[in-house]
Amino acid sequence: MTPNSATSAPSRRSFLASTAVAAAAVAGGAPLLSACGGSQSGSKDGTTSGKDAAKILPAYVASTVVAPDIPAKNGSAAGFSKAIPTADLKTSVTKKLGSGGRLRIMSPFWGTPPRGDNPYYKAMNEAIGVDVTWQNQDGVTYDEKLGAVLASSEIPDVVVVPGWNLNGKIPGAINAKFADLGPYLSGDKVRDYPNLAAVPTEAWQRGIFGGKLRAIPFPAPYVTDIAPLYRKDVFDKKGYSVPTSPDDFLSWAKEATDARSKVWACDDMKWTAFNVFGVLSGSDKALWWNMDGGKLVNRIETEEYLEALEWTRKLFAAKVVHPDAVSGKAGGNPGNRLTSGQVLVYSQNISDWWGKTAEQRTQNPDFEIAAFDFFGPDGGDPKLWAVQPANIFTFITKTASEQQIKDFLAVCNFCAAPYGTKEFMLTAYGVEGTHYETEKGLPVKTTQGVNEVNGAFDYTGNPAPYIAYPDFPDVTRGMVEWQQRMGAFTTKSSFFGLTVTEPNRWANLADSFEQLEDDVVRGRKKISDMQQAVSDWKSKGGDELRDWYKKLLDDTGSAN
Missing domain, CATH: 3.40.190.10 (Periplasmic binding protein-like II)
Known part of the structure; x- marks a missing residue:
């Protein structure tokens, strides 16, 4: 989720x-562009790829009706930063x-x-x-x-x-x-x-x-649609530099947090952590799997997954996360916490870049948010996974x-x-x-x-895909260029682009992991509890599901 x-x-x-x-x-x-990808079950298990899909798919004929200001690149949307007068609108039908x-x-x-x-x-x-x-x-x-x-x-x-x-x-x-x-x-x-x-x-x-x-x-x-959005206006005013590594982020977060003044560095950063540490995408069950070194691996089995949870746990333990995010208080809205200045960074769909700007700019002309680029675990380039x-x-x-x-x-x-x-x-x-x-x-x-x-x-x-905010052309350009930069570090995993129908007997196998993730990062459970859950997942069907996905990949091939 x-x-x-x-x-x-x-x-x-x-x-x-x-x-x-x-x-x-x-x-x-x-408005959000993506949401939870659930596991699927049905009368025809599997998917269609390769030559079989080629017989089915429509021919691609790019539209030339209107050229974008910012062409799509590295899996990004195209950008349109200007409104087109009624008299200049084209006809496509x-x-x-x-x-x-x-x-x-x-x-x-x-x-x-x-x-x-x-x-x-x-x-x-x-x-x-x-x-x-x-x-x-x-x-x-x-x-x-x-x-x-x-x-x-x-x-x-x-x-x-x-x-x-x-x-x-x-x-x-x-x-x-x-x-x-x-x-x-x-x-x-x-x-x-x-x-x-x-x-x-x-x-x-x-x-x-x-x-x-x-x-x-x-x-x-x-390109991943979850971005680390931050209050750029506050960063500029305070003289903060955008963090460039996990350690750098934690050090900055401790400096920026002032609980007495009701300011915390961040909200729950779990989804940013998954990107920073190169965890396979969690947006769709098929994307949880990828061939690595000749073996099909699930995201929850990887060291990167545990490292992302451990780093997020450190943020909660350092008390730099807003208390409402810690408690998971019903009705809490991290976007509102950002606009009120109670948090300075949060993980959210990139559409909030425009949404919060449009909401706030009329009453606060100095309000400005942006998304910082993902960094890798050592502060180098990130390894991101396509959604x-x-x-x-x-x-x-x-x-x-x-x-x-x-x-x-x-x-x-x-x-x-x-x-x-x-x-x-x-x-x-x-x-x-x-x-x-x-x-x-x-x-x-x-x-x-x-x-x-x-x-x-x-x-x-x-x-x-396109982004068109003529009322805020700087936001349009910022969003598209962020996608382009992040797209340069994005890899398509083995089941990218496929709609996979999983057998019904495994449909709910991983349902408990999201709650366990949240418990681990908040200190209610331990990393060892997650390791045990992964072991249980394997024995209760995870290894069988791996074999099923491996055969599917062998039979149909990847869509990449």
Whole structure:
């Protein structure tokens, strides 16, 4: 589980928002791009890679409609630092592809869903040529609703499934109940949908379930999305240097902490520690494994894993971590602790760089945060591991007609329009004059826009990863360049890019490790307790699971 991973809605608007609505947008929590990757179980165990996947995957045709200010590099997103005037917006969908048919789409929603006949939904339906009816469900309890719906005979035409909900029987239901999109998208067939053709192949690889291309993926950068964010304005004022090694960080943390003044150096830094010490990614169960020296190794078996926990434990023991993070107090918000000045560094999704800046800059012009670069255990270069290049998926039911599938793809193609196009602006901002106004060259959402243009159509399609904050171009550049620098030290592990369905008998084998990690770093348990837990994990199925993954790798090969 990544920090605060499923507390709010991932959205393309986490990449493009205006200053005027920033406070409203982040009041319920900054939108996050990734979340927990659960182990999977299903009727068809394994995954599809190599030659078999090549027969299934769509051809890649890069979009040339709008060029980014900062091209993607080393697995980063592309960057757009400027707003594009309405008159200069390009067209990426030259004709209406929808037939006028109807689709019901079930999707998670964080907040209060708008009424079904609102002007945003109407405008999108008219532009696409499909009458979409939204069945929005509470994002917090979406896994429960999703499981119940997929177990029933009444499944909506289209269903959005976040990667962190791929648990229990859900992957098996996906294989059994959703359509194969290969006949419409594989190879050059995807050229009928140019915006979908521009989705990176790595993201499409993640859309293969049960040996078929079943999902429209939500592309994401493969560079780790958890960053050590810090109060740059406070660092500058105090004359602090950004730490460049684990020992340097601990020394600085002791200097910066002043409990009497209610200032602590940091919040829980466990996820930063995992990156500093080169621990395999914990964002998806398949990424826990990697071939090392001819042996398939799990992250929890490595010395790096224990070293990361031990260093984090030292921070807690030195009392440089905020007391609420120590106690795990319910309702505690590390982002709020950062903005209030009670902590100076915390591990969080990189989207908070923009989110907290937009939230705070209007009331405090001097407020500035940034992300410091990861360092290695000895202060040298880090060894980072790639996260999955897509983690939200959208499916259409097997009972859909050919025309319904084509209408579904028309929706997805429209919503995957790149930044700088008319289709993107409608999807991301709604109708000008109703949902947003243009002020000083920037689109600014109205109250109606905040309430209606919020987490719906964007789940059905997204372009290649991008970051676009024209209201804070310095943040856009800072985020992209951080990703580029960290991407230079990022390695793709053996199961990168694959959606692996684990056998059900091992689905809950590692469930207790996150809580044990938290207990160890807080001093409630010992490193030896973790070592014993790893030994138990091996004997209770971990070694068998290793053999299963090894055979899978031998049979299918890596997707790298």
